[in-house]
Amino acid sequence: MQLVAKRPELAAFVRRRGDAITVFNPRDRCWFFADDGLCRVEVEDGRAAKPASCRLFPFNRVFRAGGWTIVDYNSVICPLAVAADGGVAHADVLAELDTIRDPAIVGTQLPADDALFAREAELAAGIFAAPDIDGAWAMQGGGDPVLEGFAAITGQDWSAPGDPAVVLALTPSLRFNELFGPRQYLSRDRASPVLASMWHAWLGFAALGERLARRSLGMQELTTIWSEQAPVMHAIARWHDVPALKPGPIELPPDPLVRALAQAFVDNRRARRPLGELVTAVLGHAEPHARVAAVKSADSIVRAAFA
Numbered sequence: 001m002q003l004v005a006k007r008p009e010l011a012a013f014v015r016r017r018g019d020a021i022t023v024f025n026p027r028d029r030c031w032f033f034a035d036d037g038l039c040r041v042e043v044e045d046g047r048a049a050k051p052a053s054c055r056l057f058p059f060n061r062v063f064r065a066g067g068w069t070i071v072d073y074n075s076v077i078c079p080l081a082v083a084a085d086g087g088v089a090h091a092d093v094l095a096e097l098d099t100i101r102d103p104a105i106v107g108t109q110l111p112a113d114d115a116l117f118a119r120e121a122e123l124a125a126g127i128f129a130a131p132d133i134d135g136a137w138a139m140q141g142g143g144d145p146v147l148e149g150f151a152a153i154t155g156q157d158w159s160a161p162g163d164p165a166v167v168l169a170l171t172p173s174l175r176f177n178e179l180f181g182p183r184q185y186l187s188r189d190r191a192s193p194v195l196a197s198m199w200h201a202w203l204g205f206a207a208l209g210e211r212l213a214r215r216s217l218g219m220q221e222l223t224t225i226w227s228e229q230a231p232v233m234h235a236i237a238r239w240h241d242v243p244a245l246k247p248g249p250i251e252l253p254p255d256p257l258v259r260a261l262a263q264a265f266v267d268n269r270r271a272r273r274p275l276g277e278l279v280t281a282v283l284g285h286a287e288p289h290a291r292v293a294a295v296k297s298a299d300s301i302v303r304a305a306f307a
Contacts, residue, residue: 002049003023003031003041003049003051006045010023010031013031015081017104018104018283019103019104020102020104020105025077027088027280028168029078030054030078031270033078039054041054052099052100052102052105052106053105055096055100056068056093056096056097056100056105056201057074057077057078058074058075058077058078058080059072059073059093060073060074060105060221061070061073061074061199062097062105062107062108063107063108063109063110064106064107064108064109064110065110065111065112065113065117066112066114066117066273067114068099068112068114068117068175070077070110070117071093071097072173072176073173073178075170075173075219075222075223076168076220076223076224078220079218079219079220080218080219081166081218081219082150082165082166082169087107110180113188116179116188116189120172120175120176120179121266122171123139123140123172123175124171124172124175126139126174127139127140127168127171128145128168128169128172129193130168132159132164133164133167133168133203136164136168136171137196137199137200140192140195140196140199141192141193141196142196144193144197144237144239144240145197146158146197146200146201146204146210146236146237146239148239148276149201149235149236149237149239149276149279150201150204150236152239152276152279152280152284152291153232153236153279153283153288153291153292153295154204154208154232154285154288154291154292155288155291156204156208156288158200158201158203158204158207159204159207160203160204160207161201161203161206161207161210161216161217162207162210162216163216164221165203166216166217166218166219167203167206167222169219170219170222170223171199174199174202174226175195175199175225178195178198178230179191179195182229185303185306186306192193194234194237194238195237197236197237198230198233198234198236198237200237201229201232201233201236201237202222202225202226202229202233205225205229205232205233206222206225209221209222209225229296231295231296231298231299232292232295232296233301234299234302235275235295235297235298235302237300238275238306239274239275239276239279240274240275240276241274241275241276242272242273242275243265243268243275243302243305243306244265244266244268244272244305245262245265245268245269245271245301245304245305246266246269247266250262250301251300253297253298255294255297257282257283257286257290257294258294258297258298258301260282261265261278261279261282261283261294261301262297262298264281264282265278265301265305268305275302275305279291279295283295
């Protein structure tokens with residue numbers, strides 16, 4: 001590795017990721033990110049000396065699916081911003097991709113599904129062009145409104161974040177990661193309406209975060225909110241759906257609220273009550289923080305109840 005040859009201290013920080021050997025960075029920043037905002041490798045050795053993933057950053061999550069190339073960006077490593085002048089052009093990213101042959105960087109394979117990718121590409125283009133939250137909501141199909149479920153679980157009324165630009169820019173990436181990430185609440189062909197409602201719930205959490213921080217949130221913060229609150233967002237999105245658990249042994253956390261909710265799901269095989277009714281009946285007396293914690297802890301049970 002050219003980078004290690006010139007900077008031998010890096011050898012102590014390598015790790016294997018699949019077929020690739022990479023170097024990890026501290027969470028704060030890359031080893032070579034200088035205080036002036038420039039990359040020391042590029043300054044000292046030229047752009048061609050930078051690792052391929054760094055030359056692509058932040059568009060360094062590249063996937064192949066049949067005839068499709070999907071370029072996602074990494075919103076949790078460094079703070080990113082939506083550029084007022086348009087930022088990096090698509091043509092520049094594609095030209096850089098053409099110079100890279102390492103399949104560990106640009107060749108990650110996904111299942112080929114032309115219809116799914118065509119739908120998501122059209123949806124992404126519409127969201128990027130949407131003038132506001134309502135337009136993006138309509139583009140996603142305007143699924144089940146989440147106002148009731150959001151208020152019932154969090155104890156706070158739903159509202160949208162003040163600045164739509166960042167959430168709209170981030171939305172297609174979040175959808176992509178739910179469709180192809182390890183979580184997958186639903187099969188891909190059934191996921192879109194639920195993802196739309198999860199997105200609507202995410203906006204509510206983003207608005208609460210803005211109120212706490214007293215400022216607009218960045219992509220890193222908004223991505224973290226999605227990742228952390230996905231179990232709650234999923235429950236809110238399924239508020240009017242009917243859960244049921246088969247009787248039998250199941251691993252449960254010690255929280256008595258979660259255990260009571262699981263029993264309600266078992267009893268619901270005949271009653272056929274929607275999730276919202278069950279959550280309200282079991283958790284309605286608890287404080288908001290206990291309700292949120294219980295719903296997050298019950299994630300695997302809620303998934304099983306809708307499987």
